[in-house]
Amino acid sequence: MGNFRCIWKHEVDQANQIARILLDNKKVALDWKIMLVHVFLYKVYHYRKDLGFTRKNFIFTKKLAYEAAKNIFQGKEQAWEFRRIEIKTKEILDNEKKGFYTEKIRRKQLSEIDLLIKHYLELFDAKKSKYPEIIREIYKSKGNYLAFLSKLHEVEADVIQAAITTMRKGTKKDRREWFQKVSATTKNVRMAEADQIYK
Numbered sequence: 001m002g003n004f005r006c007i008w009k010h011e012v013d014q015a016n017q018i019a020r021i022l023l024d025n026k027k028v029a030l031d032w033k034i035m036l037v038h039v040f041l042y043k044v045y046h047y048r049k050d051l052g053f054t055r056k057n058f059i060f061t062k063k064l065a066y067e068a069a070k071n072i073f074q075g076k077e078q079a080w081e082f083r084r085i086e087i088k089t090k091e092i093l094d095n096e097k098k099g100f101y102t103e104k105i106r107r108k109q110l111s112e113i114d115l116l117i118k119h120y121l122e123l124f125d126a127k128k129s130k131y132p133e134i135i136r137e138i139y140k141s142k143g144n145y146l147a148f149l150s151k152l153h154e155v156e157a158d159v160i161q162a163a164i165t166t167m168r169k170g171t172k173k174d175r176r177e178w179f180q181k182v183s184a185t186t187k188n189v190r191m192a193e194a195d196q197i198y199k
Helices: 004-022 037-073 078-095 103-124 131-138 142-166 172-197
Strands: none
Touching (some): 004 037, 004 172, 037 078, 037 103, 078 103, 103 131, 142 172
């Protein structure tokens, strides 16, 4: 029981996959510009930076929830673990100067984190050791798993709506287009994975 490494590896791998799909149009093509090494390296640097930033943002709530769930599973008090997340996200908000993070986003993320903590605690109870087996053990049918994914999509949609309306980066139209792409890509990746798990 526990399966901590396996579960976290899945989250990181999925975040990487989603980030790569989202930034596919920013990949550096190996064309004639390769001869201009400094241009090529500059583009590679920016692609990797964007990829890291996207992945970090995508996995932010999952990391907080995962660490709290792991601590709870190992005997720490659930109320304190959630309070610790509230304190940490408030500190991030207080230090935010660029307009990327707002109180409205933070509040919506806390609901997402609460759902994810419960999900991880259930997964930690599994006796299996491979991720697809863990999911099938905890979510006895594909319908049960899809119901969880639907709830997760709903709370993530609330975070996205908060980001569209309160962030101070880009235009509202640009934010809406980006987050719609994030939402659709995430849903497609998860649905494809669910099909693989329950084939």
